[in-house]
Amino acid sequence: VKVVVLTGGGGGAKLVAGFAAQLAGDELTAIVNTGDDFTHLGVAISPDLDSVMYILAGVLDPRGWGRANETFHCLASLRELGAESWFQLGDRDLAVHLLRTAALARGDRLTAITRQLCAAFGVSHRVLPMSDAPRPTWVHTPEGRLPFQRWYVEHRARPRVVAVEYEGDGGASAEVLAALDAADLVVLAPSNPYLSLGPILAVPGIRERIARHRVVAVSPLIAGEAVSGPLARMLHELGAASPDVAGLVAHYGDLVRTWVVDERDARAVGVAHVATDILLVDAAARNRLAAEILRL
């Protein structure tokens, strides 16, 4: 079976790890949001790609981003020198950023770089950036637009969201298109629809290919609340039909065939769905959820 999961970092990465526990390397492809990618102090950072790679490599910190047993001595030194220090640059994490930056400067594609990094980390499942071209996500606020990381990390996702913009016109890579063409099942991970999956679906070539498939979506809301992040508030701010699972269902419309939701949200879905425990508290929970989706 060939499974493709569209994902951001965080909860989506956990579900990818759940699938990885039961699928062979060539059976699972994660197509990962790169709208959060940015260059910081000259260093190319791909937060969601790294979260997925780190969780599959078993080195993701339990906090949900960056590497376990991380230190921040470079960051402390940057802070002492008066440089920007709002982004948590870990010392071990920096190794990945430096290798990625140097490879991009050589002209390598992000897809190839990610493959090499994954190989170095012993990750056998496929991790693909949604595009090799920069496609930054901008968050429009009442005070103007902010690059995603500035809004999310530096401003702690506080400024009200007026609109989300997906910049860039780069298409999907040949690897992404081939993975979607070969897929038996496409899964939308429990990631933010505007900030994580929206950027992927906006890449030319991806949405229409997904629409040909049986698509299963795992809700990023539980009992109407986001497990983490500002989603519940954003559904309201961005004018969703309702700030709950029904709003998500309306947001994706026909694209999703089957919803996987928490039992407390089942009544609101109104379309084909499975109600189960979707809180990915640990490896057992994510493995069980992935297995349940594979049985659908």
Added chain:
Amino acid sequence: VKVVVLTGGGGGAKLVAGFAAQLAGDELTAIVNTGDDFTHLGVAISPDLDSVMYILAGVLDPRGWGRANETFHCLASLRELGAESWFQLGDRDLAVHLLRTAALARGDRLTAITRQLCAAFGVSHRVLPMSDAPRPTWVHTPEGRLPFQRWYVEHRARPRVVAVEYEGDGGASAEVLAALDAADLVVLAPSNPYLSLGPILAVPGIRERIARHRVVAVSPLIAGEAVSGPLARMLHELGAASPDVAGLVAHYGDLVRTWVVDERDARAVGVAHVATDILLVDAAARNRLAAEILRL
């Protein structure tokens, strides 16, 4: 009194710190070799500039390079990922490299970047790169030429030196020329004449300005041996008149008015000299030597 010291890292940096202990910020300028500068994993590294800056900031590690209380977690991660790890990239040190790299990418001059870094470290004396243009030093060996850091660090200075090449045609900055024009005393620090001071003297505009001054040179040899590094061997390999202080004296010729040497080498000098203790074992030793030179 306006003192200009030409220096590499290591022993030269120690003498600069000795002068700094007795001169005001505007009385001391270090003109620093940047022939060792290189780009490693996309990061711009200036080893000698950093050694001088770090010793003046009081954060140089006692080993003579890099920062005190340093960790190497990024480097360990690079090594795990199969990347080149022969260069000792410290985590705190990386902060300086990242800031320098980002500023160079913005188009800032190395002189301005160094001034800002020094200010951030609370260094009040002037630290100037010998040139704002890249002027890499190449070490020619029987197997071909190597960039300085490859030869010195990766190959541990083992390959025989056939010749030393100073590449690049960039001139001295306005700041370097002004400092030399205003100098009351020019000091050649106890640095390698081929690898540290040679690159500085090869920068168009520097040698002829220095020749107008009273130049004092501190010998990098003690009892015929280099305090550290491959100098004694190189004097032989590069065909100096003799592999000792007399060879150094012949190497610089008329450029140096007064030599400061170890008592054991005094007989070999043959020109105006002061024999004293030049082993810079600690702050007291370097302060005493600098004071002695200022009294000349």
